[in-house]
Amino acid sequence: MGASAVIRIALLIIAAGAGAAQQIAFEPASQDVIEQRVRAFTTKNATRETALHKLFEDAGCAGEALTEQPFKGSSEPNLICTHRGERDSTIVVGAHFDLVERGQGVVDNWSGAALLPSLYQGLVSTPRAHTFVFVAFAGEEKGLLGSRAYTKRIEDRSRIRAMVNLDTLGLSDTKVWASHADPELVNWIGVAAGNMKLPIGAVNVDKVGSSDSESFRDLRIPAITIHSLTQDTLRILHSPQDKMEALHLEEYYRSYRLILGYLAILDQKLE
Numbered sequence: 001m002g003a004s005a006v007i008r009i010a011l012l013i014i015a016a017g018a019g020a021a022q023q024i025a026f027e028p029a030s031q032d033v034i035e036q037r038v039r040a041f042t043t044k045n046a047t048r049e050t051a052l053h054k055l056f057e058d059a060g061c062a063g064e065a066l067t068e069q070p071f072k073g074s075s076e077p078n079l080i081c082t083h084r085g086e087r088d089s090t091i092v093v094g095a096h097f098d099l100v101e102r103g104q105g106v107v108d109n110w111s112g113a114a115l116l117p118s119l120y121q122g123l124v125s126t127p128r129a130h131t132f133v134f135v136a137f138a139g140e141e142k143g144l145l146g147s148r149a150y151t152k153r154i155e156d157r158s159r160i161r162a163m164v165n166l167d168t169l170g171l172s173d174t175k176v177w178a179s180h181a182d183p184e185l186v187n188w189i190g191v192a193a194g195n196m197k198l199p200i201g202a203v204n205v206d207k208v209g210s211s212d213s214e215s216f217r218d219l220r221i222p223a224i225t226i227h228s229l230t231q232d233t234l235r236i237l238h239s240p241q242d243k244m245e246a247l248h249l250e251e252y253y254r255s256y257r258l259i260l261g262y263l264a265i266l267d268q269k270l271e
């Protein structure tokens with residue numbers, strides 16, 4: 001669906017002792033594909049997991065790589081897509097797929113969940129050092145149930161180098177919840193935005209609620225939540241206004257590309 005090409009960015013950062021530009025490679029899905037996948041939303045929790053399962057398979061994550069994690073308190077399981085890297089060190093990329101059935105829940109948070117398969121797709125064409133685990137969480141709106149269940153079952157938390165959480169994208173250009181993020185992870189998304197010439201901002205949402213990154217922060221795992229909320233758009237959350245029409249597709253696609261480049265950078269820069 002639309003030819004895609006490998007993007008290589010020369011990372012122009014002068015890290016301590018290393019002045020040479022580094023090649024970071026990734027292969028973004030086209031804007032058409034990203035739009036099609038976000039339009040594939042359903043408005044019931046029960047059917048969302050099935051829809052997402054299909055998107056993962058379309059993106060090439062299938063068979064043993066795609067597993068379900070049922071847990072108490074939710075009829076839907078977490079959906080987990082694993083891409084093995086050279087190391088056991090892991091980067092978790094998460095987004096909840098459940099919704100408050102007052103609107104369509106496209107913004108909160110099909111926008112984030114539907115990007116997971118495309119992020120997987122954009123990363124796997126190049127060998128990666130880290131193992132990437134893409135987790136679509138159930139039960140977030142009931143109190144972070146899916147991410148709590150997931151973190152409870154982590155065997156060795158020291159293996160998880162970072163958790164990148166996507167919640168509520170496409171209302172504006174990319175924002176980070178800086179006050180609840182690991183400073184190093186914030187720094188690297190700034191570097192990604194600078195190198196890719198894409199916008200990034202910080203909007204703290206402490207007063208609005210919570211998100212799945214908090215379950216990881218509670219275990220002292222470095223985490224970051226990426227969103228698109230601003231003062232003007234807070235009212236959309238959990239309201240009938242949370243629908244497809246609220247999404248800005250240009251901004252949404254820019255967020256996808258930025259997050260993809262960011263993950264490729266983290267793969268090279270994190271231990």
Ligand SMILES: [Zn+2]
Nearest residue numbers: 108109167168
């Ligand atoms: Zn949410």
